[in-house]
Amino acid sequence: MSPSSVLKRTLFFLLFLFFATSCSGPAEEAPQEPTKIKVVKPEVKNPDTFVFEDYGTVRTLDPACAYDNVSHQRIMNIYEPLIAFDGSATDAFVPVLAEEVPTVENGGISDGGKTYTFKIRKGVTFHAGGTLSPEDVAYSLKRHMVVDQDGGPIWMLLEALVGETSTRTKGGTLKPGIFEKIDACVAVSGDTVVLTLPRPFPPLLALLAYANCGAILDKEWTIEHGGWDGTLETAAAHNNPAFGAEPLHHITNGTGAYTMLTWEPSKVFIFQRFDGYWGEEPALKTAVIRYNKEWSSRKLALQNGDADRVLVDTQYLSEVQAMKDVVIHAVPQLSVTAALFCRQVNPEANPNIGSGKLDGEGIPPDFFADPHVRKAFLHAFDRGTYAKDVWDDRVVMPTSPNASGMPYNIRVPIYDFDLEMAKEEMKQAWGGELWKKGFKMVITHNTGNAQREAAAHMLAENIMSLSPKFQIEVRNVDWKDYTVAYRKYRYPIFIIGWGADYPDPDNFMFTFMSSEGVYGKYMAYENEEVDRLCKEGRFEVDPEKRRVIYERLQNLWYEEAIGCMIYQKIDNFVYRSNIRGFVPHPMLDTAWEDLKRLSKSHTTQ
DSSP: OOHHHHHHHHHHHHHHHHHHHHOOOOOOOOOOSSOOOOOOOOBOSSTTEEEEEESOOOOOOOTTTOOSHHHHHHHHHHSOOSEEEOTTOSSOEEESSBSSOOOTTTTSEEGGGTEEEEEBOSSOBOTTSOBOOHHHHHHHHHHHHHHOOTTSTHHHHHHHHTSOSOSBOTTSOBOTTHHHHHHHHEEEETTEEEEEOSSOOTTHHHHHHHSGGGOOOOHHHHHHTTOOOSOGGGGGGGSSOOTTOOTTSSOOOOSSSEEEEEEETTTEEEEEEOTTOSSOOOSOSEEEEEEOOOHHHHHHHHHHTSOSEEEOOGGGHHHHHTOTTEEEEEEEOSEEEEEEEOSSOOOTTOGGGBTSSSSSSBOOTTGGGSHHHHHHHHHTOOHHHHHHHHHTTOEEOOSSSSOTTSTTOOOOOOOOOOHHHHHHHHHHGGGGHHHHHOEEEEEEEETTOHHHHHHHHHHHHHHHTTOTTEEEEEEEEOHHHHHHHGGGTOOSEEEEEEEOSSSSHHHHHHHHHSTTSTTTGGGTOOOHHHHHHHHHHHHOOOHHHHHHHHHHHHHHHHHTTOEEEEEEEEEEEEEETTEEOOOOOTTOOTTOOOGGGOEEOSBOO
16 A cells, blocks of 8 residues: 555544544433423533643753653644644645645745745744744744754754764764755745755645744844844854753743743743734633543543543543533544664663662663563563553554554564563573663653553563562652653663654654664664664655665564564543634644644534
8 A cells, every 4th residue: 555545544544533522412402382491501611721730740841951841741732843743634735824835836845845835824923023024934943953952853953954863973972064064955036945865755734834943033032032143253152052951941032822831840831822923813812731640530521621631641531521511522643652762871870770789789871781681571571461451452552663643654573572582581690690680670651641650560570470589669750850861872672652743654664663763762772774774764755665674673673673663652641621712733643732723612512
Protein backbone atom coordinates (compact mmCIF):
# COMPACT_ATOMS: atom_id res chain seq x y z
CA MET A 1 0.00 0.00 0.00
CA SER A 2 1.38 3.44 -0.88
CA PRO A 3 2.10 5.99 1.87
CA SER A 4 -0.73 8.20 0.60
CA SER A 5 -3.16 5.27 0.77
CA VAL A 6 -2.13 4.54 4.34
CA LEU A 7 -2.66 8.16 5.30
CA LYS A 8 -6.04 8.34 3.60
CA ARG A 9 -7.20 5.17 5.34
CA THR A 10 -5.94 6.49 8.69
CA LEU A 11 -7.69 9.81 8.20
CA PHE A 12 -10.95 8.12 7.15
CA PHE A 13 -10.80 6.01 10.30
CA LEU A 14 -10.13 9.04 12.46
CA LEU A 15 -13.01 11.00 10.98
CA PHE A 16 -15.30 8.02 11.45
CA LEU A 17 -14.30 7.86 15.12
CA PHE A 18 -14.79 11.57 15.47
CA PHE A 19 -18.36 11.55 14.21
CA ALA A 20 -19.19 8.27 15.93
CA THR A 21 -18.08 9.46 19.37
CA SER A 22 -19.25 13.07 19.14
CA CYS A 23 -22.94 12.61 18.43
CA SER A 24 -25.42 13.57 21.11
CA GLY A 25 -27.93 11.08 22.43
CA PRO A 26 -31.58 11.21 21.40
CA ALA A 27 -33.69 14.04 22.78
CA GLU A 28 -36.14 13.21 25.52
CA GLU A 29 -39.73 12.68 24.40
CA ALA A 30 -41.86 15.78 25.04
CA PRO A 31 -44.44 15.51 27.87
CA GLN A 32 -48.02 14.86 26.76
CA GLU A 33 -50.80 17.46 27.10
CA PRO A 34 -52.47 18.74 29.12
CA THR A 35 -49.60 18.65 31.63
CA LYS A 36 -46.79 20.99 30.62
CA ILE A 37 -43.46 20.70 32.34
CA LYS A 38 -40.68 23.15 31.63
CA VAL A 39 -37.29 21.53 32.07
CA VAL A 40 -34.68 24.02 33.24
CA LYS A 41 -31.16 22.73 32.68
CA PRO A 42 -28.50 23.76 35.16
CA GLU A 43 -26.26 26.69 34.31
CA VAL A 44 -22.73 25.79 33.39
CA LYS A 45 -20.00 26.91 35.75
CA ASN A 46 -17.67 29.62 34.44
CA PRO A 47 -19.28 29.92 30.97
CA ASP A 48 -16.41 31.99 29.49
CA THR A 49 -13.64 29.79 30.91
CA PHE A 50 -12.31 26.42 29.84
CA VAL A 51 -10.73 24.30 32.60
CA PHE A 52 -8.50 21.32 31.81
CA GLU A 53 -6.89 19.14 34.48
CA ASP A 54 -3.93 16.87 33.72
CA TYR A 55 -0.62 15.79 35.25
CA GLY A 56 1.80 17.17 32.67
CA THR A 57 4.24 19.93 33.57
CA VAL A 58 5.89 22.53 31.36
CA ARG A 59 9.67 22.44 30.96
CA THR A 60 10.21 25.65 28.99
CA LEU A 61 8.28 28.19 26.91
CA ASP A 62 11.15 28.86 24.52
CA PRO A 63 10.05 27.48 21.12
CA ALA A 64 13.65 26.70 20.16
CA CYS A 65 14.13 24.46 23.20
CA ALA A 66 10.79 22.89 24.13
CA TYR A 67 10.49 19.31 22.92
CA ASP A 68 7.68 17.71 24.88
CA ASN A 69 3.95 17.58 24.28
CA VAL A 70 2.97 19.65 27.34
CA SER A 71 5.26 22.58 26.54
CA HIS A 72 4.20 22.30 22.88
CA GLN A 73 0.54 22.83 23.81
CA ARG A 74 1.28 26.02 25.71
CA ILE A 75 3.64 27.40 23.08
CA MET A 76 1.48 26.70 20.03
CA ASN A 77 -1.57 28.38 21.56
CA ILE A 78 0.50 31.54 22.12
CA TYR A 79 2.77 31.56 19.07
CA GLU A 80 1.77 30.77 15.51
CA PRO A 81 3.46 29.06 12.53
CA LEU A 82 3.40 30.03 8.88
CA ILE A 83 1.01 27.18 8.05
CA ALA A 84 -0.99 24.58 9.98
CA PHE A 85 -2.56 21.19 9.34
CA ASP A 86 -5.98 21.34 7.71
CA GLY A 87 -8.22 19.76 10.34
CA SER A 88 -7.36 16.09 10.85
CA ALA A 89 -5.12 15.85 7.78
CA THR A 90 -1.43 15.04 7.98
CA ASP A 91 -0.73 15.94 4.35
CA ALA A 92 -2.91 19.02 3.74
CA PHE A 93 -2.33 22.51 5.12
CA VAL A 94 -3.93 25.91 5.62
CA PRO A 95 -2.16 29.28 5.79
CA VAL A 96 -1.69 31.00 9.15
CA LEU A 97 1.01 33.71 9.21
CA ALA A 98 1.65 33.00 5.55
CA GLU A 99 -0.98 34.27 3.12
CA GLU A 100 -1.01 30.99 1.23
CA VAL A 101 0.48 27.51 1.41
CA PRO A 102 3.41 27.19 -1.02
CA THR A 103 2.83 24.76 -3.87
CA VAL A 104 4.48 24.03 -7.18
CA GLU A 105 1.36 25.37 -8.91
CA ASN A 106 1.43 28.79 -7.19
CA GLY A 107 5.20 29.11 -7.51
CA GLY A 108 5.82 28.76 -3.79
CA ILE A 109 7.83 25.55 -4.32
CA SER A 110 10.44 25.70 -7.04
CA ASP A 111 13.87 24.46 -8.13
CA GLY A 112 12.82 20.83 -7.86
CA GLY A 113 11.70 21.20 -4.24
CA LYS A 114 14.79 23.05 -3.02
CA THR A 115 13.22 26.54 -2.76
CA TYR A 116 10.16 27.50 -0.71
CA THR A 117 8.72 31.01 -0.85
CA PHE A 118 6.26 32.21 1.81
CA LYS A 119 4.16 35.36 1.38
CA ILE A 120 3.89 36.88 4.85
CA ARG A 121 0.53 38.04 6.13
CA LYS A 122 0.07 41.77 6.78
CA GLY A 123 -1.76 43.42 9.68
CA VAL A 124 -0.71 40.93 12.36
CA THR A 125 0.12 42.22 15.85
CA PHE A 126 2.25 40.57 18.52
CA HIS A 127 0.89 40.45 22.07
CA ALA A 128 3.43 43.07 23.23
CA GLY A 129 2.44 45.45 20.45
CA GLY A 130 4.91 44.87 17.61
CA THR A 131 3.81 44.29 14.02
CA LEU A 132 4.70 41.10 12.15
CA SER A 133 7.14 41.54 9.28
CA PRO A 134 9.07 39.20 6.97
CA GLU A 135 12.17 40.11 8.99
CA ASP A 136 10.54 38.61 12.10
CA VAL A 137 9.89 35.36 10.25
CA ALA A 138 13.43 35.08 8.89
CA TYR A 139 14.92 35.97 12.27
CA SER A 140 12.76 33.39 14.06
CA LEU A 141 13.83 30.50 11.85
CA LYS A 142 17.49 31.51 12.05
CA ARG A 143 17.30 32.07 15.80
CA HIS A 144 15.80 28.62 16.37
CA MET A 145 18.71 27.05 14.49
CA VAL A 146 21.33 29.20 16.21
CA VAL A 147 20.02 28.19 19.67
CA ASP A 148 19.94 24.42 18.89
CA GLN A 149 19.81 23.18 22.49
CA ASP A 150 20.98 19.64 23.27
CA GLY A 151 18.02 17.27 22.97
CA GLY A 152 15.84 19.99 21.47
CA PRO A 153 13.66 20.01 18.34
CA ILE A 154 15.90 22.01 16.03
CA TRP A 155 17.70 19.05 14.48
CA MET A 156 14.78 18.73 12.07
CA LEU A 157 14.96 22.32 10.84
CA LEU A 158 18.75 22.14 10.57
CA GLU A 159 18.56 18.91 8.58
CA ALA A 160 16.00 20.36 6.18
CA LEU A 161 17.53 23.81 5.64
CA VAL A 162 21.24 23.31 6.25
CA GLY A 163 21.82 19.60 5.69
CA GLU A 164 23.23 19.13 9.20
CA THR A 165 21.56 17.45 12.18
CA SER A 166 23.33 19.64 14.72
CA THR A 167 25.34 22.84 14.95
CA ARG A 168 27.92 20.89 16.96
CA THR A 169 30.16 17.88 16.50
CA LYS A 170 29.70 14.79 18.67
CA GLY A 171 32.43 16.22 20.88
CA GLY A 172 30.35 19.34 21.46
CA THR A 173 32.42 21.83 19.47
CA LEU A 174 30.79 24.13 16.93
CA LYS A 175 30.98 23.00 13.33
CA PRO A 176 33.06 25.41 11.23
CA GLY A 177 30.91 27.74 9.13
CA ILE A 178 27.62 26.47 10.55
CA PHE A 179 26.22 29.90 11.38
CA GLU A 180 27.11 31.19 7.90
CA LYS A 181 25.12 28.28 6.43
CA ILE A 182 22.16 29.13 8.67
CA ASP A 183 22.31 32.77 7.63
CA ALA A 184 22.39 31.87 3.93
CA CYS A 185 19.44 29.47 3.84
CA VAL A 186 16.77 31.98 4.98
CA ALA A 187 16.32 35.32 3.19
CA VAL A 188 13.82 38.17 3.00
CA SER A 189 12.68 39.23 -0.46
CA GLY A 190 10.14 42.06 -0.36
CA ASP A 191 7.03 40.75 1.40
CA THR A 192 8.22 37.14 1.24
CA VAL A 193 10.62 34.85 3.06
CA VAL A 194 12.60 32.42 0.90
CA LEU A 195 14.00 29.12 2.23
CA THR A 196 16.78 27.53 0.19
CA LEU A 197 17.40 23.84 0.88
CA PRO A 198 20.59 21.93 0.02
CA ARG A 199 18.40 19.10 -1.31
CA PRO A 200 14.67 18.32 -1.40
CA PHE A 201 13.11 17.58 1.98
CA PRO A 202 9.53 16.34 1.36
CA PRO A 203 8.28 16.62 4.99
CA LEU A 204 9.20 20.34 5.27
CA LEU A 205 5.63 21.69 5.23
CA ALA A 206 4.48 19.16 7.84
CA LEU A 207 7.48 20.05 9.99
CA LEU A 208 6.70 23.79 9.84
CA ALA A 209 3.01 23.14 10.50
CA TYR A 210 3.50 21.17 13.68
CA ALA A 211 6.84 21.59 15.38
CA ASN A 212 7.79 24.42 17.76
CA CYS A 213 10.58 25.31 15.35
CA GLY A 214 7.91 26.84 13.10
CA ALA A 215 6.79 29.34 15.79
CA ILE A 216 7.32 32.97 14.81
CA LEU A 217 8.82 35.50 17.24
CA ASP A 218 9.03 39.31 17.39
CA LYS A 219 12.68 40.02 16.54
CA GLU A 220 13.00 43.29 18.46
CA TRP A 221 11.24 41.96 21.56
CA THR A 222 13.31 38.78 21.62
CA ILE A 223 16.55 40.74 21.41
CA GLU A 224 15.36 43.10 24.16
CA HIS A 225 14.78 40.09 26.41
CA GLY A 226 18.22 38.57 26.00
CA GLY A 227 17.78 36.64 22.77
CA TRP A 228 20.26 36.41 19.92
CA ASP A 229 20.82 39.84 18.30
CA GLY A 230 20.79 38.47 14.75
CA THR A 231 24.50 38.87 13.99
CA LEU A 232 26.96 36.13 13.15
CA GLU A 233 29.45 37.53 15.64
CA THR A 234 27.24 36.75 18.65
CA ALA A 235 25.68 33.49 17.44
CA ALA A 236 28.06 31.20 19.32
CA ALA A 237 27.20 32.86 22.65
CA HIS A 238 23.53 31.94 22.17
CA ASN A 239 24.11 28.36 21.07
CA ASN A 240 23.01 25.47 23.33
CA PRO A 241 21.81 27.34 26.45
CA ALA A 242 21.67 25.45 29.74
CA PHE A 243 18.32 23.88 30.67
CA GLY A 244 16.22 26.48 32.47
CA ALA A 245 18.47 29.32 31.34
CA GLU A 246 16.81 29.84 27.95
CA PRO A 247 16.07 33.57 27.43
CA LEU A 248 12.41 32.82 26.68
CA HIS A 249 12.04 30.10 29.32
CA HIS A 250 9.21 31.77 31.24
CA ILE A 251 8.12 34.71 29.05
CA THR A 252 6.09 34.81 25.83
CA ASN A 253 5.10 37.17 23.05
CA GLY A 254 3.34 35.57 20.12
CA THR A 255 0.65 36.42 17.60
CA GLY A 256 -1.79 33.72 18.70
CA ALA A 257 -5.37 34.01 19.89
CA TYR A 258 -4.26 33.66 23.52
CA THR A 259 -1.61 35.18 25.74
CA MET A 260 -0.11 33.78 28.92
CA LEU A 261 -1.70 35.37 31.98
CA THR A 262 -0.12 33.20 34.69
CA TRP A 263 2.25 30.26 34.95
CA GLU A 264 2.91 28.65 38.31
CA PRO A 265 5.09 25.61 37.53
CA SER A 266 3.52 22.28 38.57
CA LYS A 267 0.38 24.14 39.66
CA VAL A 268 -1.50 26.10 37.00
CA PHE A 269 -1.16 27.72 33.58
CA ILE A 270 -3.72 30.38 32.61
CA PHE A 271 -4.36 31.65 29.08
CA GLN A 272 -6.20 34.89 28.36
CA ARG A 273 -7.85 35.85 25.07
CA PHE A 274 -5.84 38.36 23.03
CA ASP A 275 -8.15 41.19 22.02
CA GLY A 276 -5.83 42.31 19.21
CA TYR A 277 -5.84 38.92 17.46
CA TRP A 278 -5.75 39.23 13.67
CA GLY A 279 -8.04 36.24 13.08
CA GLU A 280 -11.53 35.36 14.21
CA GLU A 281 -12.07 36.11 17.89
CA PRO A 282 -12.17 32.89 19.94
CA ALA A 283 -15.30 32.16 21.96
CA LEU A 284 -13.58 31.60 25.31
CA LYS A 285 -12.08 34.44 27.31
CA THR A 286 -9.91 32.32 29.60
CA ALA A 287 -8.40 28.83 29.68
CA VAL A 288 -7.06 27.30 32.87
CA ILE A 289 -4.85 24.20 32.83
CA ARG A 290 -4.46 22.81 36.32
CA TYR A 291 -1.90 20.27 37.46
CA ASN A 292 -3.64 17.38 39.19
CA LYS A 293 -1.88 14.03 39.41
CA GLU A 294 -4.67 12.30 41.37
CA TRP A 295 -7.19 10.47 39.20
CA SER A 296 -9.93 10.45 41.85
CA SER A 297 -9.70 14.23 42.12
CA ARG A 298 -9.72 14.74 38.35
CA LYS A 299 -12.73 12.43 38.07
CA LEU A 300 -14.65 14.40 40.68
CA ALA A 301 -13.83 17.69 38.95
CA LEU A 302 -15.22 16.33 35.67
CA GLN A 303 -18.31 14.87 37.30
CA ASN A 304 -19.14 18.10 39.14
CA GLY A 305 -18.44 20.37 36.19
CA ASP A 306 -15.50 22.01 37.94
CA ALA A 307 -13.37 20.92 34.96
CA ASP A 308 -14.50 20.93 31.34
CA ARG A 309 -11.94 18.31 30.39
CA VAL A 310 -9.66 16.00 32.34
CA LEU A 311 -6.90 13.62 31.37
CA VAL A 312 -8.25 10.06 31.57
CA ASP A 313 -5.77 7.22 31.28
CA THR A 314 -7.20 4.16 29.56
CA GLN A 315 -7.50 2.04 32.70
CA TYR A 316 -9.97 4.60 34.08
CA LEU A 317 -12.04 4.94 30.92
CA SER A 318 -14.83 2.66 32.14
CA GLU A 319 -15.39 5.01 35.09
CA VAL A 320 -16.37 7.91 32.81
CA GLN A 321 -18.17 6.05 30.02
CA ALA A 322 -21.46 6.01 31.89
CA MET A 323 -20.98 9.47 33.40
CA LYS A 324 -23.74 11.97 32.68
CA ASP A 325 -22.99 14.95 30.41
CA VAL A 326 -19.64 13.59 29.25
CA VAL A 327 -18.38 12.98 25.69
CA ILE A 328 -15.42 10.74 24.79
CA HIS A 329 -13.43 11.01 21.55
CA ALA A 330 -11.15 8.02 20.80
CA VAL A 331 -8.19 9.01 18.61
CA PRO A 332 -5.48 6.54 17.43
CA GLN A 333 -2.09 8.21 17.73
CA LEU A 334 1.06 8.21 15.62
CA SER A 335 2.95 7.82 18.87
CA VAL A 336 4.97 5.07 20.54
CA THR A 337 6.39 4.63 24.04
CA ALA A 338 9.41 2.55 25.01
CA ALA A 339 11.70 1.71 27.92
CA LEU A 340 15.14 2.67 26.63
CA PHE A 341 18.45 1.28 27.88
CA CYS A 342 21.26 3.79 28.39
CA ARG A 343 24.62 2.17 27.68
CA GLN A 344 26.74 4.85 29.38
CA VAL A 345 25.07 6.44 32.41
CA ASN A 346 26.54 9.57 34.00
CA PRO A 347 27.92 8.24 37.32
CA GLU A 348 28.48 11.60 39.03
CA ALA A 349 26.45 11.68 42.28
CA ASN A 350 23.85 9.49 40.61
CA PRO A 351 21.46 7.74 43.03
CA ASN A 352 19.95 5.69 40.20
CA ILE A 353 22.97 3.38 39.92
CA GLY A 354 23.83 2.89 43.61
CA SER A 355 27.54 2.34 44.13
CA GLY A 356 28.21 2.66 40.41
CA LYS A 357 30.02 -0.69 40.49
CA LEU A 358 29.32 -4.36 39.87
CA ASP A 359 29.54 -5.17 43.58
CA GLY A 360 25.97 -6.08 44.51
CA GLU A 361 25.27 -2.53 45.71
CA GLY A 362 24.78 -0.84 42.35
CA ILE A 363 25.45 -1.14 38.63
CA PRO A 364 28.38 0.12 36.55
CA PRO A 365 27.65 3.07 34.19
CA ASP A 366 27.88 0.74 31.17
CA PHE A 367 25.59 -1.92 32.69
CA PHE A 368 23.33 -2.01 29.62
CA ALA A 369 26.24 -2.16 27.19
CA ASP A 370 26.12 -5.93 27.78
CA PRO A 371 23.55 -7.40 25.32
CA HIS A 372 22.70 -10.20 27.76
CA VAL A 373 21.41 -7.65 30.28
CA ARG A 374 19.28 -5.95 27.64
CA LYS A 375 17.84 -9.25 26.41
CA ALA A 376 17.06 -10.35 29.98
CA PHE A 377 14.98 -7.20 30.51
CA LEU A 378 13.24 -7.72 27.17
CA HIS A 379 12.30 -11.28 28.09
CA ALA A 380 10.93 -9.93 31.41
CA PHE A 381 8.27 -7.72 29.81
CA ASP A 382 4.92 -9.54 29.57
CA ARG A 383 3.31 -7.78 26.60
CA GLY A 384 0.05 -9.74 26.69
CA THR A 385 -0.63 -9.20 30.39
CA TYR A 386 0.39 -5.57 30.16
CA ALA A 387 -2.01 -4.88 27.26
CA LYS A 388 -4.89 -6.61 29.04
CA ASP A 389 -4.41 -5.43 32.62
CA VAL A 390 -3.23 -1.87 31.96
CA TRP A 391 -5.05 -1.01 28.74
CA ASP A 392 -7.97 -3.46 28.73
CA ASP A 393 -6.61 -4.40 25.28
CA ARG A 394 -7.45 -0.91 23.97
CA VAL A 395 -3.92 -0.41 22.68
CA VAL A 396 -1.53 -1.33 19.88
CA MET A 397 1.59 -3.25 20.98
CA PRO A 398 4.38 -2.19 18.60
CA THR A 399 7.42 -4.27 17.70
CA SER A 400 9.66 -1.38 16.63
CA PRO A 401 9.66 2.42 16.79
CA ASN A 402 8.01 2.71 13.37
CA ALA A 403 4.44 3.31 14.50
CA SER A 404 1.53 1.32 13.14
CA GLY A 405 -0.09 3.40 10.41
CA MET A 406 3.23 4.73 9.14
CA PRO A 407 4.65 3.79 5.74
CA TYR A 408 6.85 0.67 5.63
CA ASN A 409 5.68 -0.58 9.02
CA ILE A 410 6.32 -4.32 9.49
CA ARG A 411 5.93 -6.71 12.41
CA VAL A 412 9.41 -7.76 13.47
CA PRO A 413 10.37 -10.52 15.95
CA ILE A 414 10.10 -9.83 19.67
CA TYR A 415 11.71 -11.27 22.77
CA ASP A 416 8.86 -13.37 24.14
CA PHE A 417 7.99 -13.14 27.81
CA ASP A 418 10.05 -15.97 29.28
CA LEU A 419 11.55 -15.70 32.76
CA GLU A 420 13.68 -18.80 32.26
CA MET A 421 15.26 -17.22 29.19
CA ALA A 422 15.70 -14.00 31.18
CA LYS A 423 17.49 -15.96 33.89
CA GLU A 424 19.81 -17.62 31.37
CA GLU A 425 20.69 -14.24 29.87
CA MET A 426 21.46 -12.83 33.32
CA LYS A 427 23.72 -15.80 34.08
CA GLN A 428 25.77 -14.98 30.97
CA ALA A 429 25.89 -11.24 31.61
CA TRP A 430 29.16 -9.65 32.62
CA GLY A 431 31.02 -12.94 32.30
CA GLY A 432 28.88 -14.56 35.00
CA GLU A 433 29.84 -11.96 37.63
CA LEU A 434 26.41 -10.31 37.60
CA TRP A 435 24.67 -13.53 38.65
CA LYS A 436 27.16 -14.08 41.44
CA LYS A 437 27.14 -10.56 42.89
CA GLY A 438 23.69 -9.21 42.03
CA PHE A 439 22.89 -5.53 41.53
CA LYS A 440 20.83 -2.55 42.69
CA MET A 441 19.37 0.15 40.45
CA VAL A 442 16.43 2.52 39.99
CA ILE A 443 13.85 2.66 37.18
CA THR A 444 12.05 5.98 36.88
CA HIS A 445 8.84 7.14 35.24
CA ASN A 446 7.13 10.52 35.02
CA THR A 447 4.75 11.34 37.86
CA GLY A 448 1.09 10.58 37.22
CA ASN A 449 1.58 8.40 34.15
CA ALA A 450 -0.01 5.17 35.31
CA GLN A 451 0.78 3.22 32.13
CA ARG A 452 4.51 3.95 32.38
CA GLU A 453 4.46 3.30 36.10
CA ALA A 454 2.90 -0.13 35.45
CA ALA A 455 5.56 -0.95 32.87
CA ALA A 456 8.33 0.09 35.28
CA HIS A 457 6.93 -2.11 38.06
CA MET A 458 6.46 -5.06 35.70
CA LEU A 459 10.08 -4.92 34.58
CA ALA A 460 11.32 -4.44 38.14
CA GLU A 461 9.26 -7.21 39.70
CA ASN A 462 9.94 -9.75 36.96
CA ILE A 463 13.69 -9.12 37.01
CA MET A 464 13.79 -9.28 40.82
CA SER A 465 11.95 -12.61 40.69
CA LEU A 466 14.99 -14.11 38.95
CA SER A 467 17.27 -13.77 41.97
CA PRO A 468 17.10 -12.32 45.51
CA LYS A 469 20.36 -10.55 44.67
CA PHE A 470 18.58 -8.37 42.07
CA GLN A 471 17.10 -5.21 43.61
CA ILE A 472 15.25 -2.56 41.61
CA GLU A 473 13.45 0.47 43.03
CA VAL A 474 10.78 2.30 41.03
CA ARG A 475 10.57 6.08 41.45
CA ASN A 476 8.44 8.82 39.91
CA VAL A 477 9.81 12.17 38.74
CA ASP A 478 7.97 15.34 37.67
CA TRP A 479 7.84 15.58 33.87
CA LYS A 480 9.71 18.90 33.66
CA ASP A 481 12.60 17.34 35.62
CA TYR A 482 12.40 13.98 33.84
CA THR A 483 13.01 15.54 30.43
CA VAL A 484 16.14 17.25 31.73
CA ALA A 485 17.57 14.24 33.60
CA TYR A 486 17.48 11.74 30.74
CA ARG A 487 19.37 14.26 28.59
CA LYS A 488 22.06 14.30 31.25
CA TYR A 489 22.37 10.50 31.07
CA ARG A 490 21.04 10.12 34.63
CA TYR A 491 18.75 7.14 34.05
CA PRO A 492 19.89 3.57 33.26
CA ILE A 493 16.39 3.04 31.86
CA PHE A 494 14.18 5.93 30.79
CA ILE A 495 10.57 5.36 29.79
CA ILE A 496 9.40 7.88 27.27
CA GLY A 497 7.09 8.35 24.31
CA TRP A 498 7.45 9.89 20.89
CA GLY A 499 4.73 11.47 18.80
CA ALA A 500 5.29 12.28 15.14
CA ASP A 501 6.83 15.64 14.28
CA TYR A 502 5.99 14.80 10.69
CA PRO A 503 4.26 11.65 9.35
CA ASP A 504 7.27 9.77 8.01
CA PRO A 505 9.22 6.74 9.35
CA ASP A 506 12.36 8.88 9.36
CA ASN A 507 10.94 10.82 12.28
CA PHE A 508 10.66 7.64 14.36
CA MET A 509 13.59 5.49 13.27
CA PHE A 510 16.14 8.31 13.33
CA THR A 511 14.90 9.48 16.72
CA PHE A 512 15.16 6.10 18.44
CA MET A 513 18.10 4.56 16.58
CA SER A 514 20.56 7.11 15.20
CA SER A 515 23.49 8.11 17.38
CA GLU A 516 22.38 11.68 16.61
CA GLY A 517 18.70 11.01 17.31
CA VAL A 518 16.92 12.57 20.25
CA TYR A 519 16.66 9.23 22.07
CA GLY A 520 19.43 7.25 20.36
CA LYS A 521 21.91 9.85 21.54
CA TYR A 522 20.82 9.61 25.17
CA MET A 523 20.95 5.83 25.08
CA ALA A 524 24.62 6.29 24.08
CA TYR A 525 23.82 3.91 21.21
CA GLU A 526 26.00 3.94 18.12
CA ASN A 527 25.98 1.64 15.11
CA GLU A 528 27.58 2.64 11.80
CA GLU A 529 25.08 0.70 9.70
CA VAL A 530 22.15 2.24 11.54
CA ASP A 531 23.50 5.78 11.18
CA ARG A 532 24.12 5.25 7.47
CA LEU A 533 20.65 3.80 6.83
CA CYS A 534 18.95 6.59 8.76
CA LYS A 535 20.67 9.17 6.57
CA GLU A 536 19.92 7.30 3.35
CA GLY A 537 16.28 6.75 4.23
CA ARG A 538 15.68 10.41 4.99
CA PHE A 539 16.56 11.63 1.51
CA GLU A 540 15.80 8.62 -0.67
CA VAL A 541 12.99 9.42 -3.12
CA ASP A 542 12.49 5.90 -4.53
CA PRO A 543 9.70 4.28 -2.44
CA GLU A 544 11.00 0.74 -2.93
CA LYS A 545 14.51 1.69 -1.89
CA ARG A 546 13.07 3.40 1.18
CA ARG A 547 11.10 0.25 1.98
CA VAL A 548 14.27 -1.86 2.01
CA ILE A 549 16.03 0.67 4.25
CA TYR A 550 13.25 0.95 6.83
CA GLU A 551 12.54 -2.77 6.95
CA ARG A 552 16.24 -3.37 7.68
CA LEU A 553 16.20 -0.72 10.44
CA GLN A 554 13.15 -2.28 12.06
CA ASN A 555 14.83 -5.69 12.10
CA LEU A 556 18.00 -4.17 13.54
CA TRP A 557 15.90 -2.83 16.43
CA TYR A 558 15.27 -6.47 17.36
CA GLU A 559 18.72 -7.83 16.56
CA GLU A 560 20.48 -5.15 18.58
CA ALA A 561 18.01 -5.37 21.51
CA ILE A 562 18.04 -1.58 21.65
CA GLY A 563 14.99 -1.02 23.84
CA CYS A 564 11.66 -2.38 24.99
CA MET A 565 8.65 -1.18 22.99
CA ILE A 566 5.77 -0.74 25.44
CA TYR A 567 2.72 0.68 23.67
CA GLN A 568 1.21 2.73 20.86
CA LYS A 569 -1.75 4.43 22.41
CA ILE A 570 -5.28 5.21 21.40
CA ASP A 571 -5.94 8.46 23.23
CA ASN A 572 -9.28 9.32 24.79
CA PHE A 573 -10.20 12.99 24.92
CA VAL A 574 -12.87 13.36 27.62
CA TYR A 575 -14.98 16.53 27.79
CA ARG A 576 -18.13 17.83 29.39
CA SER A 577 -20.83 17.57 26.73
CA ASN A 578 -21.26 21.33 26.35
CA ILE A 579 -17.76 21.81 24.91
CA ARG A 580 -17.63 22.23 21.13
CA GLY A 581 -14.82 22.47 18.61
CA PHE A 582 -12.61 19.44 19.21
CA VAL A 583 -10.87 18.21 16.05
CA PRO A 584 -9.02 14.85 16.26
CA HIS A 585 -5.52 14.53 14.86
CA PRO A 586 -3.22 11.47 14.93
CA MET A 587 -0.18 13.64 15.79
CA LEU A 588 -1.76 15.56 18.66
CA ASP A 589 -2.10 13.57 21.87
CA THR A 590 -4.06 14.18 25.07
CA ALA A 591 -1.80 17.01 26.23
CA TRP A 592 -3.01 19.01 23.23
CA GLU A 593 -5.85 21.50 23.15
CA ASP A 594 -6.45 24.02 20.35
CA LEU A 595 -8.13 26.67 22.45
CA LYS A 596 -9.21 29.00 19.66
CA ARG A 597 -11.46 26.30 18.19
CA LEU A 598 -13.38 25.71 21.41
CA SER A 599 -16.72 27.09 22.49
CA LYS A 600 -18.87 26.40 25.51
CA SER A 601 -22.66 26.43 25.62
CA HIS A 602 -24.12 27.86 28.79
CA THR A 603 -26.22 24.83 29.62
CA THR A 604 -25.50 21.11 29.51
CA GLN A 605 -27.12 18.94 26.86
